[in-house]
């Protein structure tokens with residue numbers, strides 16, 4: 001039949017994940033089995049991801065997660081048409097584990113292997129959950145990436161903006177660390193900010209007003225450090241005020257940067273009647289930032305598409321889906337000699 005079924009594998013950072021996804025002839029995707037094992041507990045004592053620990057944890061978990069994903073889909077490897085594995089960018093040890101496992105399965109079953117760019121997975125996920133046509137704009141905000149990308153089609157991406165220093169999630173994590181909040185910092189900062197005064201500190205809004213669409217967040221982190229040092233000892237309320245002011249500065253920065261991106265999209269695609277902005281990445285969990293983006297889109301008559309949170313953060317369904325999109329677009333599978341790449345723009 002023209003149904004395509006694929007097994008996806010994701011091991012690029014600190015989530016080990018496997019998924020089975022099917023695509024019907026109309027292009028509609030369905031997740032049949034999707035399992036994610038977070039390594040958060042293994043890394044939290046170190047305040048960040050330790051690559052060696054991550055790689056070993058992937059080795060321990062992956063076989064069983066693949067078995068679980070297939071079981072949930074009520075399938076065996078014989079029912080699968082292809083394998084998709086993340087081959088970059090990310091931590092090289094983890095990438096090797098996932099890609100080599102994908103190659104072994106492809107070899108043993110004589111099925112095609114798709115070596116997927118993790119960012120392409122994030123970029124295409126919204127087409128798995130929403131009816132969404134090309135072209136659209138995608139904002140990826142995670143612990144490792146902050147990018148505004150024009151998605152023209154499968155395999156056709158144009159990076160319009162990126163961070164010139166820290167990723168946005170990293171800025172949340174470093175701010176949390178400075179303030180003595182737990183890792184990962186994003187949720188902790190958001191929680192603290194809820195009872196804070198966002199107007200107490202006036203933090204910088206880097207690159208606001210600039211024509212190019214890049215981001216910068218390291219100055220913000222420095223300003224947070226200085227604010228905290230200036231009022232030591234820092235009380236609970238001080239922490240809340242700093243977090244709220246930090247979040248407000250981020251909000252204003254996104255408003256300006258993304259606002260410019262929406263304008264540029266309109267200029268380049270005047271004929272697209274329902275333009276859309278899609279978000280992905282862990283920072284997309286932040287309710288204040290979501291509201292900011294929703295409001296910005298409403299004001300600019302853009303559709304705001306935020307996939308369910310479990311598909312915004314790292315998972316294997318998005319890798320499987322990227323493989324399916326490539327198959328359906330008639331793009332060739334990869335050779336089994338394909339190498340993992342820690343960097344892959």
Ligand code: KG4
Pocket residue numbers: 013141142143144145168169170172173184185186187190281282283284285286287312313314
């Ligand atoms: O996409 P993700 O789960 O993993 C990768 O980085 O690939 O994103 C994790 C990042 C972390 O930096 C975390 O602090 C941030 O997303 N994050 C948040 C929130 N939840 C997670 N940042 C701000 N607000 C949140 N509620």
Ligand code: ZN
Pocket residue numbers: 118122142281313314
């Ligand atoms: Zn990711």
